[in-house]
Amino acid sequence: MLFQQTPEAVLKSLKTSETGLSHAEVMRRLEAFGPNRIKQKAKKDYRIEYLKEYISFFPILLEVAAVLALIADHFQPGEGNDILAYAIFCAVFLNATFTFWQKFKADKAMEALLKLVKSEAKVIREGQVHTVDASEIVPGDILLLEEGDKVAADAILLSANDVYLNLSVLNGESTPSARRMDSGDAKRELDAKNMVFAGSSITNGNGYAVVVTTGDATEFGKIARMTAEVVTIQTPIEKEIRHMTTVLTLLALAAGLVFFFLGWFSDRGLLISAIFALSLIVANVPEGLLPTITLSLSLASQRMAKRQALIKNLNSVQTLGSATVICTDKTGTLTQNEITAKLIHLADGSEIGITGSGYFGSGECRFERRASEQSTQRLQQFLTVAAVNTHASVDPVERKVTGDPTEAALLVAARKVAEITDLDGFEKVKEYAFSTERKMMSTLVKQGDESLLFVKGALESVLPLCSQIQAESIETLTDERREDIENRNRMLAEKAYRVLAVAVKSGDGEEDLTFLGLVGMIDPPRKDIKQAISECYSAHIKVTMITGDNPVTAKAIAENIGLRVDEAITGQELDSLSNTALKTKLKHKHLLFARMASAQKLRIARLLQANGEVVAMTGDGVNDSPALKQADIGIAMGSGTDVAKEAADMILLDDNFKSIVAAVEEGRTVYFNIKKLTTYILSSNVPEIVPYVLQFFLKIPMPLSVIQILLIDLGSDQLPGLGLGSEKPEKHIMQRPPMSRKEKILDWEVFKRGYFMNGVFEGMAAMFAFLGFLFLNGWNYGDLSIDPEFHRQAMTMTLLGAITCQMANVFTLRSWEGGIWQVTTINKMIWFGVAAEALFILAVLYVPAVQTVFNTATVPLENLWLLLPFPILLVLNHEWYKARQRAKWRSGAKAF
Numbered sequence: 001m002l003f004q005q006t007p008e009a010v011l012k013s014l015k016t017s018e019t020g021l022s023h024a025e026v027m028r029r030l031e032a033f034g035p036n037r038i039k040q041k042a043k044k045d046y047r048i049e050y051l052k053e054y055i056s057f058f059p060i061l062l063e064v065a066a067v068l069a070l071i072a073d074h075f076q077p078g079e080g081n082d083i084l085a086y087a088i089f090c091a092v093f094l095n096a097t098f099t100f101w102q103k104f105k106a107d108k109a110m111e112a113l114l115k116l117v118k119s120e121a122k123v124i125r126e127g128q129v130h131t132v133d134a135s136e137i138v139p140g141d142i143l144l145l146e147e148g149d150k151v152a153a154d155a156i157l158l159s160a161n162d163v164y165l166n167l168s169v170l171n172g173e174s175t176p177s178a179r180r181m182d183s184g185d186a187k188r189e190l191d192a193k194n195m196v197f198a199g200s201s202i203t204n205g206n207g208y209a210v211v212v213t214t215g216d217a218t219e220f221g222k223i224a225r226m227t228a229e230v231v232t233i234q235t236p237i238e239k240e241i242r243h244m245t246t247v248l249t250l251l252a253l254a255a256g257l258v259f260f261f262l263g264w265f266s267d268r269g270l271l272i273s274a275i276f277a278l279s280l281i282v283a284n285v286p287e288g289l290l291p292t293i294t295l296s297l298s299l300a301s302q303r304m305a306k307r308q309a310l311i312k313n314l315n316s317v318q319t320l321g322s323a324t325v326i327c328t329d330k331t332g333t334l335t336q337n338e339i340t341a342k343l344i345h346l347a348d349g350s351e352i353g354i355t356g357s358g359y360f361g362s363g364e365c366r367f368e369r370r371a372s373e374q375s376t377q378r379l380q381q382f383l384t385v386a387a388v389n390t391h392a393s394v395d396p397v398e399r400k401v402t403g404d405p406t407e408a409a410l411l412v413a414a415r416k417v418a419e420i421t422d423l424d425g426f427e428k429v430k431e432y433a434f435s436t437e438r439k440m441m442s443t444l445v446k447q448g449d450e451s452l453l454f455v456k457g458a459l460e461s462v463l464p465l466c467s468q469i470q471a472e473s474i475e476t477l478t479d480e481r482r483e484d485i486e487n488r489n490r491m492l493a494e495k496a497y498r499v500l501a502v503a504v505k506s507g508d509g510e511e512d513l514t515f516l517g518l519v520g521m522i523d524p525p526r527k528d529i530k531q532a533i534s535e536c537y538s539a540h541i542k543v544t545m546i547t548g549d550n551p552v553t554a555k556a557i558a559e560n561i562g563l564r565v566d567e568a569i570t571g572q573e574l575d576s577l578s579n580t581a582l583k584t585k586l587k588h589k590h591l592l593f594a595r596m597a598s599a600q601k602l603r604i605a606r607l608l609q610a611n612g613e614v615v616a617m618t619g620d621g622v623n624d625s626p627a628l629k630q631a632d633i634g635i636a637m638g639s640g641t642d643v644a645k646e647a648a649d650m651i652l653l654d655d656n657f658k659s660i661v662a663a664v665e666e667g668r669t670v671y672f673n674i675k676k677l678t679t680y681i682l683s684s685n686v687p688e689i690v691p692y693v694l695q696f697f698l699k700i701p702m703p704l705s706v707i708q709i710l711l712i713d714l715g716s717d718q719l720p721g722l723g724l725g726s727e728k729p730e731k732h733i734m735q736r737p738p739m740s741r742k743e744k745i746l747d748w749e750v751f752k753r754g755y756f757m758n759g760v761f762e763g764m765a766a767m768f769a770f771l772g773f774l775f776l777n778g779w780n781y782g783d784l785s786i787d788p789e790f791h792r793q794a795m796t797m798t799l800l801g802a803i804t805c806q807m808a809n810v811f812t813l814r815s816w817e818g819g820i821w822q823v824t825t826i827n828k829m830i831w832f833g834v835a836a837e838a839l840f841i842l843a844v845l846y847v848p849a850v851q852t853v854f855n856t857a858t859v860p861l862e863n864l865w866l867l868l869p870f871p872i873l874l875v876l877n878h879e880w881y882k883a884r885q886r887a888k889w890r891s892g893a894k895a896f
Contacts (some may be wrong), residue, residue: 683753723831796856
């Protein structure tokens with residue numbers, strides 16, 4: 001591998017030199033390797049994307065129903081089938097337009113990736129420095145790197161002067177990574193310490209590097225390609241709508257076919273039987289279901305936005321309710337992402353507690369134990385050494401932090417505790433850079449005529465270099481004292497503290513140091529995080545931490561916040577596991593993943609899905625975007641990169657895990673709300689179908705006109721249906737298991753309640769009102785030549801029989817499992833919908849213009865009692881059914 005070779009060998013392999021390529025060679029390589037760009041997919045034609053909204057399953061069903069209505073109107077004009085067809089087309093148009101608008105801004109991931117790559121770069125060609133467009137860079141070019149630059153291509157360092165690289169866009173780690181002239185023990189390019197990468201930025205230092213890969217071949221390009229190659233998974237609600245459409249289509253066709261042959265065999269004639277079958281098929285199609293579901297999802301997404309969860313794709317709302325695993329980052333999601341120094345343990349035995357949290361909050365120090373009067377002076381020395389030996393800066397006026405968060409925490413502690421703000425008295429002469437191998441950093445400074453070496457780092461790196469300790473005076477560091485320091489360090493680490501040791505020396509050289517003490521820092525857990533994780537476990541959702549941090553710290557934090565961990569697995573350990581072994585662990589254990597790379601995160605998501613899990617995955621960096629796209633529900637942080645946000649289905653505006661739990665609760669609520677409104681819509685299908693069937697086989701006038709069917713489906717049902725779709729979470733919604741992939745919205749329970757329970761009562765109510773009115777007013781069975789006004793009055797009773805039952809039905813369906821008296825919240829949408837239905841009843845009874853449009857007439861008051869019995873019976877029957885089901889559930893049966 002090139003990164004493992006010497007700079008001279010790398011230059012020779014790439015056929016270049018330190019003076020750079022010639023312009024002719026650049027042109028030849030540009031022709032051979034192509035421009036330094038990430039290849040983009042062909043841009044979407046949004047005209048085609050809009051048309052796609054018309055060719056999914058449910059819209060096609062409605063469109064076919066509308067065409068059948070037009071066919072029926074052609075053979076039997078004047079029945080209102082043409083109006084029904086145009087209304088259905090209008091409903092499909094509105095739904096398609098609304099859904100398309102929600103998706104319009106969702107496919108910008110590749111554009112966001114390109115924005116992260118610097119558009120210009122400085123290169124050496126023919127011995128001269130040139131500023132060129134980044135797209136013109138080729139392998140073999142010599143890059144000039146300076147502080148603040150974004151790197152334009154993957155390159156190997158030829159020289160480096162204190163170079164630090166921010167790799168957060170690639171690996172998610174915010175801590176700048178020191179670069180050096182050897183690769184270390186790296187086995188892959190991304191781990192090589194002598195490489196810089198496209199999309200990363202130089203936070204400190206300068207140097208030269210030779211370009212080895214450009215465009216799609218860079219590490220940045222590989223992530224972009226991984227994101228593009230991930231196939232978008234169909235959401236549960238999309239699968240449900242497909243399933244519902246298939247079932248309802250088959251039912252409608254079966255009903256139409258059965259009654260076509262019944263009519264034909266009963267000598268009704270081929271044409272009349274065919275028209276009747278077409279009308280029955282149209283009556284079986286719930287025209288109002290699709291727009292009601294769409295609007296319900298939209299209302300749910302608005303509620304989620306108020307709870308800091310922004311939904312990009314409406315269909316993803318319900319997916320959250322099915323989530324069985326939440327894979328979450330640690331920093332910023334489970335924690336507050338503000339590292340704070342909380343405890344200092346001086347070498348003389350003094351302990352100092354530091355109050356306050358965050359970079360800009362107030363705080364003070366308190367000596368928990370003071371060894372002597374000189375301890376204050378030693379604390380001043382400790383914090384000065386720690387603060388000078390940093391690259392970070394904190395501006396409390398602008399509220400701006402730059403550099404490593406850990407170093408920023410040391411600066412804040414120095415300001416809080418010792419009011420150290422001016423570090424200009426120390427001239428930095430030399431630096432021994434931090435690296436993951438060294439785990440320490442040293443800075444040689446001059447103060448007046450004295451040279452001092454300030455050291456900080458992990459105790460296991462610093463303590464072996466110490467020979468003295470700053471106790472009451474500078475004393476020899478004995479084995480007993482070493483053991484005491486190590487025990488103190490272990491105690492802090494087990495409490496989830498990030499621990500740094502601080503030492504000093506007069507003169508240069510990292511040996512014979514004087515140990516000054518330990519500082520314990522913590523990224524505080526978010527408030528209520530324990531409760532949020534506990535709610536997940538109560539809801540039978542597994543929570544898995546996937547972090548770039550080391551496993552010890554991650555495991556300690558997990559323990560503090562109540563996260564279950566059976567085993568911690570590092571990135572290296574993950575690579576050694578086969579898919580079969582990892583799937584087994586994922587299925588049977590609570591795992592914590594540390595030191596993860598993006599491809600590993602993607603692998604975890606895929607294997608969880610292979611285990612049958614519905615995966616919610618959080619992320620904020622470019623490296624997370626493939627996994628976010630692969631997951632059933634990708635959740636990007638509001639503070640994350642544009643790429644992560646575009647790849648995700650949901651954006652967490654406050655980066656808070658608690659908001660994910662709230663979104664899961666909303667997702668489950670949406671699932672049951674859609675079951676409720678589907679049951680509600682299907683219930684009204686029965687009083688639309690029954691009159692058609694009875695009129696065809698009995699000698700009775702037509703009980704319901706086509707325009708009145710349309711009125712129920714796209715008129716009176718809509719507002720109460722939306723009310724059901726916007727119901728708040730039921731009391732025990734987060735105590736039940738997630739909905740399985742096999743569980744359907746349109747299941748037997750919905751059919752049973754919709755068609756065979758509530759629907760039957762509504763069908764009986766409609767025909768009871770129709771026939772009751774006819775008989776009470778002197779009609780004789782078989783008399784089909786009745787007065788038109790009398791006929792319209794009877795049809796009005798049929799219509800009102802269905803509507804009044806639906807007014808009662810919406811209240812008994814407010815809780816899928818609980819009793820009507822257990823619902824204590826007020827649903828303004830339902831009350832508004834019922835009030836609108838009541839006003840509409842008055843309109844069809846007494847407003848001539850409305851009567852003309854909907855073919856109704858005024859009914860004498862003494863006949864309206866026919867509307868009362870069945871709404872009451874419907875509610876009593878449904879409540880009795882739910883009570884019986886609750887009793888079965890309490891006895892151990894499956895929840896319904």
